Amino acid sequence: MSRTTDPAPAAPPVRLAHGAVAIGGRPVLRDVDLTVEPGDFLALMGANGSGKSTLVKALTGLRPLSAGRLELFGTPLEDFRDWSRVGFVPQRTGATAGVPASLWEVVAAGRLSRRKLLRPLSRADRRAIDEAIDVVGLSHKKRDGVATLSGGQQQRTLIARALAGEPDLFVLDEPTAGVDLPNQEALAGTLRTLKERGATVVLVAHELGPMAPLVDRAVVMRDGRKAYDGPALTDHAVHDPVFGGHAGHHVPAVGRDHLPHVASPLDPSPLDPQEGRR
Amino acid sequence: MSSLDLLAQPFMQRALIAAVVTGLAAPVVGTYLVQRRLSLMGDGLGHVAVTGVAIGLLTGTSPTWAAVVVALLGAVLIEIIRERGNTSGDLALALLFYGGLAGGVLLTGIGGQSAARLQEYLFGSITTIGVGDLVATMALAALVVVVGIGLSPQLFAVAQDQEFARVAGLRVRAYNVLVAALAAVSVSVAMRTVGLLLVSALMIIPVATSQQVSSTFRTTLYGAMGLGVVASLCGLVVAALAPADVPVAAGPAIVMVALACFLVTWPLGAWMRRVRRLRMPFPAEGPDEHLPVEEHHDALPHDHEHGKDCGHVAVEHGDHVDYLHDGHRHAVHHDSGVTHYDEH
Numbered sequence: 001m002s003r004t005t006d007p008a009p010a011a012p013p014v015r016l017a018h019g020a021v022a023i024g025g026r027p028v029l030r031d032v033d034l035t036v037e038p039g040d041f042l043a044l045m046g047a048n049g050s051g052k053s054t055l056v057k058a059l060t061g062l063r064p065l066s067a068g069r070l071e072l073f074g075t076p077l078e079d080f081r082d083w084s085r086v087g088f089v090p091q092r093t094g095a096t097a098g099v100p101a102s103l104w105e106v107v108a109a110g111r112l113s114r115r116k117l118l119r120p121l122s123r124a125d126r127r128a129i130d131e132a133i134d135v136v137g138l139s140h141k142k143r144d145g146v147a148t149l150s151g152g153q154q155q156r157t158l159i160a161r162a163l164a165g166e167p168d169l170f171v172l173d174e175p176t177a178g179v180d181l182p183n184q185e186a187l188a189g190t191l192r193t194l195k196e197r198g199a200t201v202v203l204v205a206h207e208l209g210p211m212a213p214l215v216d217r218a219v220v221m222r223d224g225r226k227a228y229d230g231p232a233l234t235d236h237a238v239h240d241p242v243f244g245g246h247a248g249h250h251v252p253a254v255g256r257d258h259l260p261h262v263a264s265p266l267d268p269s270p271l272d273p274q275e276g277r278r
Numbered sequence: 279m280s281s282l283d284l285l286a287q288p289f290m291q292r293a294l295i296a297a298v299v300t301g302l303a304a305p306v307v308g309t310y311l312v313q314r315r316l317s318l319m320g321d322g323l324g325h326v327a328v329t330g331v332a333i334g335l336l337t338g339t340s341p342t343w344a345a346v347v348v349a350l351l352g353a354v355l356i357e358i359i360r361e362r363g364n365t366s367g368d369l370a371l372a373l374l375f376y377g378g379l380a381g382g383v384l385l386t387g388i389g390g391q392s393a394a395r396l397q398e399y400l401f402g403s404i405t406t407i408g409v410g411d412l413v414a415t416m417a418l419a420a421l422v423v424v425v426g427i428g429l430s431p432q433l434f435a436v437a438q439d440q441e442f443a444r445v446a447g448l449r450v451r452a453y454n455v456l457v458a459a460l461a462a463v464s465v466s467v468a469m470r471t472v473g474l475l476l477v478s479a480l481m482i483i484p485v486a487t488s489q490q491v492s493s494t495f496r497t498t499l500y501g502a503m504g505l506g507v508v509a510s511l512c513g514l515v516v517a518a519l520a521p522a523d524v525p526v527a528a529g530p531a532i533v534m535v536a537l538a539c540f541l542v543t544w545p546l547g548a549w550m551r552r553v554r555r556l557r558m559p560f561p562a563e564g565p566d567e568h569l570p571v572e573e574h575h576d577a578l579p580h581d582h583e584h585g586k587d588c589g590h591v592a593v594e595h596g597d598h599v600d601y602l603h604d605g606h607r608h609a610v611h612h613d614s615g616v617t618h619y620d621e622h
Contacts, residue, residue, distance in 0.1 A: 061444070088446070098317075110442075110446070148554050
């Protein structure tokens with residue numbers, strides 16, 4: 001959903017220069033340069049543990065950079081306040097919580113980046129929420145609890161939540177993981193709609209499946225560095241040993257080896273996104 | 279004294295007011311705590327507040343306000359530990375809780391106060407509440423309700439999905455501390471009603487009850503507030519009307535009524551969840567995963583047609599509906615004008 005009245009020459013939605021991320025003191029991402037131009041449909045790919053999810057978390061400010069410089073829409077991350085321009089779709093585990101919530105309520109949370117404190121929903125808010133639910137094709141489930149939806153429907157709910165904020169840049173972390181094929185196709189249909197509206201999309205994917213025809217640029221991560229940046233690749237090519245597939249000389253990491261597993265109660269968490277911030 | 283006379287007594291009226299405002303406020307925070315899967319946080323803050331009460335008794339200041347201050351400090355500390363810590367954060371919280379309880383009992387002893395005095399705060403003593411404490415309780419409860427409902431869109435989003443909330447530009451840490459602070463205030467509010475050791479019950483049980491039968495956050499929240507008021511009032515009245523030779527304490531009575539509500543609703547919730555699970559759509563297979571034709575099975579001939587009123591559960595399956603029939607999944611298939619059922 002791009003704005004029709006964008007301020008003059010559009011700054012790239014994302015510009016990362018020499019980005020590095022360390023988790024618990026261990027360097028995970030090193031020297032990553034990435035510029036995403038307006039209208040790009042970019043797939044971040046790579047094996048498990050290659051750093052693609054960490055990169056996405058760095059791009060959204062969830063993980064601080066230990067070195068390098070990140071600009072969103074031409075503004076350095078430290079000064080960036082226009083978060084309604086960024087629509088983030090985290091991994092699906094975030095759809096449910098300890099208390100029931102309806103699909104509509106979850107999607108309505110996506111409107112918060114545009115709402116002022118203590119104001120009721122405006123008519124424009126309601127329209128955006130309904131439209132977002134409509135785009136992902138779940139209007140008939142609006143009042144249902146999210147916990148009662150299938151995995152694919154929950155994923156579509158999270159995309160609707162990002163859509164409701166009417167952002168210019170969509171960042172999706174593994175939107176198709178554990179989603180059945182028809183729901184993957186529904187997701188791809190939604191993403192196609194976004195692409196046609198001129199949105200910029202960055203998505204992390206292990207495999208592209210039905211989204212493959214939409215992707216016009218692929219970035220392949222390998223062991224925390226960028227191994228490829230260019231035209232879209234097939235799923236098969238990504239797992240080529242050149243890009244750090246399992247045929248490489250490195251033994252594939254089991255689980256998330258860059259996280260220490262033992263800690264005492266008051267140690268800072270290696271998962272803590274605030275850590276390392278001044 | 280007849281029961282009506284009893285209810286007309288000033289101390290009883292103060293108790294009734296305290297019960298209503300406590301029952302209204304405690305579940306508001308409880309809802310956000312349950313949503314963040316921190317059901318026991320109220321319990322922990324209750325333990326920490328014991329030290330506050332003891333400090334109040336020791337220094338001769340108001341135990342209520344001392345409890346508010348200490349519980350607030352505890353809440354901020356818990357939030358810091360939670361944010362900086364990891365999975366073993368619960369261990370650090372446990373240390374804090376026991377420290378709070380032990381410190382409180384120790385200080386009370388040093389101050390020369392009797393155990394009975396502390397017990398008023400540990401298990402509640404709603405009928406001895408004075409006018410000053412009542413006003414404080416009402417003000418704090420009003421604060422909790424206004425903030426908890428006024429900021430509900432933000433608090434909901436943060437409790438539902440922290441990562442998303444952060445990328446939406448919400449100040450997640452500030453809201454987390456706010457919820458913890460509201461919990462601390464609620465603890466102090468409920469202290470005189472149900473007591474510090476049972477505070478968490480009034481925050482959590484109404485939410486647990488309410489969510490048995492609701493599928494939206496909004497109805498869960500308001501339902502929990504309603505149930506909190508009902509439980510507080512019923513518990514207090516039961517305690518007041520109990521025969522003179524059976525001493526019934528109001529605090530535990532309130533908690534038992536709340537639990538009774540949960541026990542009544544739980545089977546209903548379990549049944550509704552079972553029905554929902556039955557109706558959960560079957561994963562649809564992709565077009566290239568269709569079974570080869572020879573593997574299609576016809577269902578046995580039917581004496582009725584599946585439909586809205588056939589009594590069999592209808593479950594979505596891709597673009598059609600399967601009917602659950604004696605452990606089989608029957609899908610309608612129209613073949614040259616003849617209707618039969620395929621096994622799916």
